[in-house]
Every structure is written in C-alpha cells, then in structure tokens.
Amino acid sequence: MFSFADPVLLARMQFAFTMSFHIIFPAFSIGLASYLAVLEGLWLKTGKDVYLNLFKYWIKIFAVAFGMGVVSGIVMSYQFGTNWSVFSDKAGPVVGPLMAYEVLSAFFLEAGFLGVMLFGMKKVGRGLHFFATLMVAVGTLMSAFWILSVNSWMQTPTGFTTNADGQFVPLDWLDVIFNPSFPYRLVHMVLAAYLTTALVVGGVAAWHYLRGRAGAETRKMFSMAMWMLVLVTPLQILAGDEHGLNTMEYQPAKVMAMEGHFQSYPDGAPLILFGWPNMETGTVDYALEIPKLSSLILKRDLNAPLNGLDSIPREDWPPVPIVFWSFRIMVSLGFAMLGLGLLSLLARWRGRLHDWRGLHYLALVMGPTGFVAVLAGWVTTEVGRQPFTVYGALRTTDSVSPLAAPAVGASLVAFIVVYGIVFAAGSFYLLRLMNVAPKPHEPGLTSGQPVRAAGITPASAVNPDQMISQEE
Numbered sequence: 001m002f003s004f005a006d007p008v009l010l011a012r013m014q015f016a017f018t019m020s021f022h023i024i025f026p027a028f029s030i031g032l033a034s035y036l037a038v039l040e041g042l043w044l045k046t047g048k049d050v051y052l053n054l055f056k057y058w059i060k061i062f063a064v065a066f067g068m069g070v071v072s073g074i075v076m077s078y079q080f081g082t083n084w085s086v087f088s089d090k091a092g093p094v095v096g097p098l099m100a101y102e103v104l105s106a107f108f109l110e111a112g113f114l115g116v117m118l119f120g121m122k123k124v125g126r127g128l129h130f131f132a133t134l135m136v137a138v139g140t141l142m143s144a145f146w147i148l149s150v151n152s153w154m155q156t157p158t159g160f161t162t163n164a165d166g167q168f169v170p171l172d173w174l175d176v177i178f179n180p181s182f183p184y185r186l187v188h189m190v191l192a193a194y195l196t197t198a199l200v201v202g203g204v205a206a207w208h209y210l211r212g213r214a215g216a217e218t219r220k221m222f223s224m225a226m227w228m229l230v231l232v233t234p235l236q237i238l239a240g241d242e243h244g245l246n247t248m249e250y251q252p253a254k255v256m257a258m259e260g261h262f263q264s265y266p267d268g269a270p271l272i273l274f275g276w277p278n279m280e281t282g283t284v285d286y287a288l289e290i291p292k293l294s295s296l297i298l299k300r301d302l303n304a305p306l307n308g309l310d311s312i313p314r315e316d317w318p319p320v321p322i323v324f325w326s327f328r329i330m331v332s333l334g335f336a337m338l339g340l341g342l343l344s345l346l347a348r349w350r351g352r353l354h355d356w357r358g359l360h361y362l363a364l365v366m367g368p369t370g371f372v373a374v375l376a377g378w379v380t381t382e383v384g385r386q387p388f389t390v391y392g393a394l395r396t397t398d399s400v401s402p403l404a405a406p407a408v409g410a411s412l413v414a415f416i417v418v419y420g421i422v423f424a425a426g427s428f429y430l431l432r433l434m435n436v437a438p439k440p441h442e443p444g445l446t447s448g449q450p451v452r453a454a455g456i457t458p459a460s461a462v463n464p465d466q467m468i469s470q471e472e
Contacts, residue, residue, distance in 0.1 A: 008400050010408040011083040014415060016382070018076050020375055021419055025069030027374045030144055030190065031197025032062045033137040036117075040133050044126060049440070050216050057217065057438035058201075061430060063118055068426045075415070083408060087389050087399035094160055094168050094176055095150055102146035110139035141190065148189055152182035154390050155381070156250045168390070180250050184243040185381075191236040192377065195337060196370030198228035202340075203367020206360040208437040217438035219354050222363070226353070229341035237334060241297075248298050251391060253312055254384035257323040259294055260284045261308040268292035269306035274328070277320040282310065284324075318386045326379035333373040340366050 036059055043051035077099075080088045088095075116124055116132035124132070159175025160168045170176050202225030208218045248255045256262075260272040262282040271294040275287035295304040309317055340362060347353045385391055389399040 007405045014412045022072040024371045027193045030140045030193035033140045037137040085401040098150045106142035156181040198225045199370040201225040202363045206363035209360045213437040226344035233338045257318045257320045258327040264308040266305045268303045269294040323384045326376045330376040
C-alpha cells in the first residue's frame with residue numbers, strides 16, 4: 001500500500017519527476033548534435049546554402065535545449081547525496097568514478113568545443129568549425145556511454161565485490177563498464193535519441209507545410225527526417241527485441257511484469273495485448289491475448305515454457321500495472337513511427353511527399369511522440385527494476401537517506417513549482433523558435449538581428465561583423 005507519508009515513496013517520486021524532465025533534453029540534444037554535424041558536413045561537401053540555413057536554424061534550438069539539459073542534470077546529482085545517501089555510500093566506489101569519467105571526458109569535450117560551434121564559424125574557419133561540431137556530437141554520445149554504463153550496472157551488476165562495510169568495490173572495471181545489459185541499452189537509447197530528433201524535425205517541417213511555408217529548407221528537413229524514420233525505426237525494433245531477450249536472461253521479473261505473466265506457462269505463454277494487471281489477485285483482468293505468441297517472441301518456440309511471477313517471492317515483484325502499460329505505450333509508439341516512415345515512402349514514390357496534407361498532419365501529431373516513447377521506456381526500465389536500486393544486491397528501501405516525509409515532500413513541491421516555471425518558459429521559447437520557418441538567408445546566433453521568434457532582441461546580438469554570411 002502506497003502512502004504519501006512514506007519518505008521512500010516521496011524520494012522515488014522526486015527522482016522520477018526530475019529524471020522525467022531531464023531525459024527529454026539529452027534525448028533531443030544527442031540526436032540534434034549529430035543532425036547538425038550532418039548538415040554542416042553536407043554544406044561543406046555540396047556548397048548548397050540550404051544545408052547552411054538549416055544548420056543555423058537548428059543550432060539556435062540546440063543551444064537552448066542543451067542548456068536546459070545541463071541545468072536539469074545538475075539537480076539530479078545532488079539528490080544522490082540528499083535523498084539517496086545510503087545508496088551513494090554503498091555504490092559510490094563503483095558509480096562515482098563512472099560519473100566522474102563522464103564529466104572528465106564527455107562533458108569537458110562538449111564544453112571545450114561548444115563555444116566554437118555556436119559562435120566561431122567566421123572566426124576559426126570552416127574546417128575547424130566543422131571539427132568543433134563533430135566533437136560536440138561525439139561528446140553527447142560519450143556522455144550517453146558513461147551514464148548508460150552506470151545505469152546498466154545498476155540493472156545488471158557485475159565485476160564487483162562487497163567489503164566489510166557493505167560497500168560495492170570494483171574488481172574488474174571492464175566488467176563493470178561493459179556489464180551484460182550495457183551494449184543493448186546503449187544502442188537502444190542512442191537510436192531512440194535519433195528517432196526523437198527526426199520526429200521533432202519532421203513535425204516542425206509539417207507545421208510549416210500546413211502554414212503554407214514550403215520553402216527549400218522546409219522541404220529538405222522534412223525529407224531528411226522521413227528518411228531517418230524509414231532507416232532507423234526497423235533497427236530500433238530489432239534492437240529492442242534483442243534488449244528484451246537480454247532482459248529476459250538477467251532480469252526475468254521485469255519481463256514477467258512487462259508481459260503480465262503472473263502465472264507460469266509450462267507449454268507456451270500467450271502474448272497479452274491489453275488488460276488490467278491485478279496485483280491483489282495475481283491475474284490480468286479483461287485480457288486480450290494471442291495464444292503462445294509470447295513464447296515465440298521470447299524463446300523462439302511456440303511451446304517453450306515461461307516462468308511467471310508466481311515463481312519468485314512476492315516481495316520481489318515490481319509494480320506490474322505501471323511496467324505493463326509503460327511497455328505497451330513504448331512499443332505502440334515504435335510501430336506508429338514505423339507506420340509513418342512507410343507512409344512517407346509511399347508518398348515519396350508517388351511524388352506526394354511535399355504536398356500530401358494528410359501525411360503532414362500525421363507527422364505533426366507524431367512530432368512529440370519520441371519524447372513520450374523515451375519516457376515510457378525509462379519508466380519500464382526503472383520501475384521494472386524495483387524493489388532494487390542495484391538489482392539483486394541493494395533494495396530501494398535500504399538505499400534512501402534517513403529523512404522524514406515532510407522534508408522530502410517539501411523539496412518535492414519546491415521542485416514541481418520551480419521546474420514548472422523555468423522549464424515551461426524554456427519550452428515555450430523553443431516552440432516560439434520552431435514556429436518561425438527557416439529562411440533562405442537564415443541569421444546565425446551572432447547575426448546581430450533580433451530573435452524575432454521570442455519577440456526580443458538580446459543584448460549580445462549587436463555585432464553585425466559576426467554574422468555567418470551565405471558566401472562562407
């Protein structure tokens with residue numbers, strides 16, 4: 001029974017709240033940094049201004065999203081010491097160095113080249129500026145590498161022992177970093193970031209199509225976004241399937257919750273499409289299922305036996321309804337992305353990619369679904385790990401700081417208020433930037449022209465000599 005007087009529940013809610021805000025910005029900036037590198041590379045290779053205009057259009061959006069991601073990430077770090085001090089003490093010898101590696105390598109790389117990327121094209125020349133853009137893109141991927149290594153170790157911990165004080169001490173850093181679930185999780189997350197960015201780019205282009213702004217820049221970014229969906233979505237579905245098989249091997253309880261399998265099936269388990277998992281009765285009410293299909297997906301055999309939650313202690317069950325439904329949201333959106341990509345292929349084949357309003361409406365509606373799918377995937381991953389913070393080794397109830405519920409509740413309310421104000425303003429600003437269509441002579445970040453998307457002229461934008469010219 002959940003109670004809002006429970007400090008563990010409140011601490012989990014606080015971390016979930018800040019994590020949900022944070023993850024959407026790295027998911028966007030990882031993909032957008034790579035997209036910017038592609039755009040600048042195509043401009044240097046072809047000399048076509050359309051790529052430069054798109055680069056200057058999206059780099060303004062990237063700058064805001066990147067900054068919001070950094071700010072939201074800093075808050076999460078403090079929670080390890082405030083709300084989760086026992087976890088920090090026990091897992092610190094493993095988790096601390098990995099997070100330090102992320103700062104010393106990825107974040108320093110991004111910070112070192114970000115200023116050159118944002119403001120230095122005319123000052124440093126094309127080649128060095130393109131190198132800076134590539135380094136920022138590589139830095140975002142390296143950041144994902146280290147953070148996902150930490151998270152994956154918490155899911156499938158290896159390469160460690162426990163000392164006399166109950167701390168987890170690394171024995172083999174390669175086993176710690178490249179733990180069994182890490183490669184699958186890294187590929188799955190990076191592909192999710194690329195799909196999220198492609199959907200946003202496609203949605204923005206669709207918005208401008210529907211507003212009668214079908215310029216060369218709008219046409220190019222819509223075409224590129226649809227190609228990304230066509231190429232990456234099937235890879236993501238395959239990567240997700242492999243990730244699921246890995247999870248089945250190392251975290252079977254999570255898969256049981258995802259599938260809604262309360263009972264064991266000795267001769268083939270059904271795939272439950274929809275229903276309502278009932279934790280009290282241990283059944284899925286109103287289930288709509290396909291016989292034996294779950295065994296085929298997970299074991300590649302229609303009649304393969306599958307264990308259910310009845311095979312493990314009740315206190316080790318994750319919250320099944322949350323995991324069950326978040327998994328279905330993620331998978332459903334994945335197949336919807338595939339459908340949009342295939343529909344764009346049909347439109348391209350018929351020569352209707354740029355004038356099929358039905359496709360543009362669908363792309364606009366699908367624009368934010370990448371963020372929803374990422375959030376649903378993280379809910380599946382993190383809630384499915386419960387009741388452990390370090391799977392099988394450290395329970396969540398044993399990880400929390402000795403704080404009273406009112407203290408945790410007060411900080412949770414403060415986070416909700418501050419995040420609601422700050423990130424609502426930031427998101428509104430991003431939408432205002434996206435609302436303005438890219439132009440044939442798109443101004444850069446240091447163009448000296450007003451940022452008309454927000455209706456203001458920043459004090460820093462006053463030097464016309466810094467403008468990135470079309471002739472460069």
